[in-house]
Amino acid sequence: MASEAEDEKSWKDLLRKMLPAGAPLPDEEHLDYSIAVEYQGPPLPDDDLPRVDPVQIDSLQTSSVTSLSVSDLSSIPVAVPVAQKLSRFNRVRNGAGVKEPGSSSTTSSSAPKSQLDLQNDREGSEFEGADQGFSSELPVQDSNPQQKPMETTGGKRAAVVTFNTPRDSENEDDHENDNEADRSSSPQSSATEPVGSPIAWASSPGRRTNKRGICSRCGKGNRLKEREWCLVCDAKFCSNCLLKAMGSMPEGRKCVSCIGQPIDESKRSSLGKCSRILSRVCSPLEIRQIMKAEKECPANQLRPEQLVVNGRLLREEELAEILGCELPPQKLKPGRYWYDKDSGLWGKEGEKPDRIISSKLNVGGKLRFDASNGNTKVFMNGREITKTERRVLKLAKVQCPPDTHFWVYDDGSYEEEGQNNIKGNIWGKASTRFICSLFSLPVPPGNQHGTNEDPTTPSSRSVPEYLEQGRVQKLLLFGLEGSGTSTIFKQAKFLYGNKFTPEELQNIKLMIQSNMYKYLSILLEGRERFEEEALTENRATSSAAEESPSVVDESEQCIYAINQRFKHFSDWLLDIMATGDLDAFFPAATREYAPIVDEVWKDSAIQETYKRREELHCLPEVAKYFLDRAIEISSNEYEPSENDILYAEGVTQSNGLAFMEFSFDDRSAMSELYNENYECPPPLTKYQLIRINSKGLNDGCKWLEMFEDVRAVIFCVALSDYDQMWAQGSGLLCNKMLASRDLFESLVRHPCFRNTPFVLLLNKYDAFEAKINQVPLSVCEWLKDFSPVKPHGNIQSLAQQAYYYVAVKFKELYSSITGEKLFVAQTRARAGTSVDEAFKYIREILKWDDEKNDNFFAMNGDDSFYSTEMSSSPYVRQE
Numbered sequence: 018m019a020s021e022a023e024d025e026k027s028w029k030d031l032l033r034k035m036l037p038a039g040a041p042l043p044d045e046e047h048l049d050y051s052i053a054v055e056y057q058g059p060p061l062p063d064d065d066l067p068r069v070d071p072v073q074i075d076s077l078q079t080s081s082v083t084s085l086s087v088s089d090l091s092s093i094p095v096a097v098p099v100a101q102k103l104s105r106f107n108r109v110r111n112g113a114g115v116k117e118p119g120s121s122s123t124t125s126s127s128a129p130k131s132q133l134d135l136q137n138d139r140e141g142s143e144f145e146g147a148d149q150g151f152s153s154e155l156p157v158q159d160s161n162p163q164q165k166p167m168e169t170t171g172g173k174r175a176a177v178v179t180f181n182t183p184r185d186s187e188n189e190d191d192h193e194n195d196n197e198a199d200r201s202s203s204p205q206s207s208a209t210e211p212v213g214s215p216i217a218w219a220s221s222p223g224r225r226t227n228k229r230g231i232c233s234r235c236g237k238g239n240r241l242k243e244r245e246w247c248l249v250c251d252a253k254f255c256s257n258c259l260l261k262a263m264g265s266m267p268e269g270r271k272c273v274s275c276i277g278q279p280i281d282e283s284k285r286s287s288l289g290k291c292s293r294i295l296s297r298v299c300s301p302l303e304i305r306q307i308m309k310a311e312k313e314c315p316a317n318q319l320r321p322e323q324l325v326v327n328g329r330l331l332r333e334e335e336l337a338e339i340l341g342c343e344l345p346p347q348k349l350k351p352g353r354y355w356y357d358k359d360s361g362l363w364g365k366e367g368e369k370p371d372r373i374i375s376s377k378l379n380v381g382g383k384l385r386f387d388a389s390n391g392n393t394k395v396f397m398n399g400r401e402i403t404k405t406e407r408r409v410l411k412l413a414k415v416q417c418p419p420d421t422h423f424w425v426y427d428d429g430s431y432e433e434e435g436q437n438n439i440k441g442n443i444w445g446k447a448s449t450r451f452i453c454s455l456f457s458l459p460v461p462p463g464n465q466h467g468t469n470e471d472p473t474t475p476s477s478r479s480v481p482e483y484l485e486q487g488r489v490q491k492l493l494l495f496g497l498e499g500s501g502t503s504t505i506f507k508q509a510k511f512l513y514g515n516k517f518t519p520e521e522l523q524n525i526k527l528m529i530q531s532n533m534y535k536y537l538s539i540l541l542e543g544r545e546r547f548e549e550e551a552l553t554e555n556r557a558t559s560s561a562a563e564e565s566p567s568v569v570d571e572s573e574q575c576i577y578a579i580n581q582r583f584k585h586f587s588d589w590l591l592d593i594m595a596t597g598d599l600d601a602f603f604p605a606a607t608r609e610y611a612p613i614v615d616e617v618w619k620d621s622a623i624q625e626t627y628k629r630r631e632e633l634h635c636l637p638e639v640a641k642y643f644l645d646r647a648i649e650i651s652s653n654e655y656e657p658s659e660n661d662i663l664y665a666e667g668v669t670q671s672n673g674l675a676f677m678e679f680s681f682d683d684r685s686a687m688s689e690l691y692n693e694n695y696e697c698p699p700p701l702t703k704y705q706l707i708r709i710n711s712k713g714l715n716d717g718c719k720w721l722e723m724f725e726d727v728r729a730v731i732f733c734v735a736l737s738d739y740d741q742m743w744a745q746g747s748g749l750l751c752n753k754m755l756a757s758r759d760l761f762e763s764l765v766r767h768p769c770f771r772n773t774p775f776v777l778l779l780n781k782y783d784a785f786e787a788k789i790n791q792v793p794l795s796v797c798e799w800l801k802d803f804s805p806v807k808p809h810g811n812i813q814s815l816a817q818q819a820y821y822y823v824a825v826k827f828k829e830l831y832s833s834i835t836g837e838k839l840f841v842a843q844t845r846a847r848a849g850t851s852v853d854e855a856f857k858y859i860r861e862i863l864k865w866d867d868e869k870n871d872n873f874f875a876m877n878g879d880d881s882f883y884s885t886e887m888s889s890s891p892y893v894r895q896e
């Protein structure tokens with residue numbers, strides 16, 4: 018390792034070469050402002066830089082520290098041609114020291130390097146400022162009280178622009194580690210290590226704290242700051258230190274001292290993916306080179322000894338064969354895999370198939386029967402298949418009783434072992450390919466097998482998209498009956514361009530028409546009940562009054578009475594409903610009976626009955642919406658409007674499971690930032706929205722197990738349910754909000770969703786707003802502690818306060834189970850904009866979650882813009 022003196026000399030030499038002949042070396046005063054001001058020793062010879070001992074820094078007094086704010090910097094000319102930027106880049110590549118000589122602000126042409134640094138610093142500072150705006154200013158928690166004055170001005174963290182030496186950062190790290198021994202050894206090491214050399218700190222990884230967001234080099238920052246990670250040692254750097262620590266990145270993002278070393282495997286998925294911070298400090302051309310090197314350089318490649326296939330370690334040539342084949346496994350990571358070379362199926366050992374790769378590769382050992390840990394007694398090419406595979410085969414109508422042995426070829430054709438009779442093509446049907454995609458089973462890429470299905474059926478229409486399963490993000494939408502999941506689902510369909518086909522529209526029309534009869538029959542039945550009750554009451558009161566039985570014209574006295582014609586119609590309809598034969602009469606009867614439906618609905622007896630709709634259990638809110646238009650809806654020409662479809666019940670209730678695929682414009686403010694250096698934006702992310710209604714859930718939760726790679730669970734709760742009762746499976750009535758909470762809890766605890774983020778949609782906010790002033794939230798046992806702050810002098814409405822309170826209750830519950838943060842959004846599902854906002858919010862959560870996992874952007878969930886933290890809720894009654 019070069020000594021400090023040598024290192025300083027070498028960068029000074031380099032600087033001289035870069036400057037015009039005879040130009041003086043820039044003085045030190047812009048180098049590290051805080052340090053330069055502090056230096057009070059005798060004048061130094063030109064070649065001797067002030068060396069500041071970290072201990073000395075510790076002892077600095079606040080008064081002697083000058084900080085330069087971002088606004089000060091803006092007066093310094095900062096235009097830097099690309100060539101200069103590159104020359105700086107190369108300088109770092111050459112391993113020159115990192116303690117940057119500054120330039121005088123007036124000699125712009127003679128000091129390209131330090132101007133760039135200033136620019137970088139400025140950019141970094143600006144960004145940090147923006148960050149703070151986003152995070153509502155989090156002060157850095159610094160455990161070193163002496164250090165604090167260095168960074169504070171007037172009690173607030175100033176945007177200090179310094180060229181911090183690693184000595185400083187070590188020092189800060191030391192404090193964070195509380196490692197006295199380390200600290201005392203620092204001055205000594207400064208004698209042998211070049212000040213500011215990345216090697217100086219990189220060779221002592223023990224010094225690095227894993228504190229979120231703290232730069233491993235300068236020791237500054239907080240958990241909200243963007244950082245770039247070293248792919249090898251996990252050290253992280255702020256935008257100021259990034260290039261100094263990583264140099265020209267010949268193997269991608271590695272500290273200079275980590276070059277040549279294999280990457281940390283947990284970061285493999287981020288190879289070649291540029292981060293925002295990098296795109297800020299490098300030009301697009303540089304980024305392209307770095308990303309290419311990161312993906313392609315030998316040191317970052319998988320090594321054969323990292324892979325076991327069918328129980329055997331791979332050899333060099335086998336790995337080459339896998340990686341070089343036509344259809345290699347994507348994103349291959351070290352691990353144990355199984356491979357069926359006849360079908361091309363490939364998966365992780367003990368798991369269901371993950372993808373289909375090229376067949377007939379000579380790699381690994383022999384496929385074992387228990388390779389995927391199946392227990393179905395159904396075998397495919399000798400491997401016992403998993404339950405999910407069997408379920409999908411069954412849905413695809415492939416006969417597979419126990420002890421079936423299939424032989425599947427790489428074109429998808431299959432036969433029973435030893436029968437020499439091809440029975441069909443497993444992936445031939447579009448519907449099968451769709452089901453595979455839904456349950457995360459692989460399908461051959463491309464539509465190579467054609468389709469023998471009618472291209473107008475929904476499943477075959479969308480097939481090419483389903484095949485791109487790698488990029489589809491599954492969103493599971495749940496909720497208790499009536500919470501609004503199907504409304505949200507339909508809104509998403511309208512919003513994101515999924516049109517209903519003419520066939521679907523026709524079915525919806527029939528459904529709306531038949532629902533109308535259903536609603537009317539509920540009203541007629543209720544009317545009968547109310548009439549009987551009223552008459553019984555009448556009889557009781559009149560017999561008590563007169564003591565003598567008299568003939569009373571009962572029908573005239575009761576507001577629930579209807580005329581004979583209506584009575585006939587009512588009896589006929591209720592009989593049909595009782596036998597469950599409604600569909601047999603429609604649509605034939607629809608037009609014929611439309612006038613009488615209209616008349617009956619407008620009849621005063623029915624209107625009186627409707628007034629007591631709270632007592633009619635199954636009458637949905639939308640009954641009036643449709644019955645008011647009975648004639649129009651019954652006509653042949655009727656075409657359901659978007660609203661009709663939205664309000665119609667039953668549109669999404671097939672098997673308790675409905676799905677759709679969509680994508681929407683991803684260019685949020687954040688993604689624009691991210692992509693600003695790229696010519697072509699990345700393809701739109703596809704989402705698959707899967708709605709399971711609560712009936713489907715009750716079914717032993719069998720569906721859940723099949724959705725293992727869900728990106729997010731969206732749980733929908735109707736806010737206005739807090740005063741509603743609901744019949745549980747056992748028939749017992751309970752508060753509907755409590756029932757929702759219990760269902761939510763059971764999903765959160767479900768092992769399938771252990772690592773899946775949850776988003777809670779508190780829906781029906783409009784109905785909630787209307788109700789909350791009439792019915793106190795505390796009628797729900799779980800919400801009885803709600804104590805609103807009096808509206809007087811309080812800008813938040815009662816509904817808003819109540820909403821936050823409910824959100825917090827769910828958040829508390831969620832975090833008590835998972836220790837994680839629950840994301841909450843408010844919706845009014847009948848309004849498209851509200852649902853659109855909710856999905857955009859969900860999209861940001863997914864991006865955030867991705868970035869969190871990729872370690873690119875270590876932001877804590879607590880800082881979500883949408884946070885409704887407990888601490889922020891003043892509505893929890895303080896005991």
Ligand SMILES: Nc1nc2c(ncn2[C@@H]2O[C@H](COP(=O)(O)OP(=O)(O)OP(=O)(O)O)[C@@H](O)[C@H]2O)c(=O)[nH]1
Binds near residue numbers: 639711
């Ligand atoms: N006022 C209001 N009504 C809503 C809202 N969201 C849904 N609804 C209505 O509430 C009723 C139930 O909504 P659905 O979307 O069918 O609820 P679900 O979750 O699908 O329930 P099931 O279909 O019973 O499984 C429908 O009449 C919707 O029109 C909302 O935000 N505000």
Ligand SMILES: [Mg+2]
Binds near residue numbers: 499667
């Ligand atoms: Mg519904």
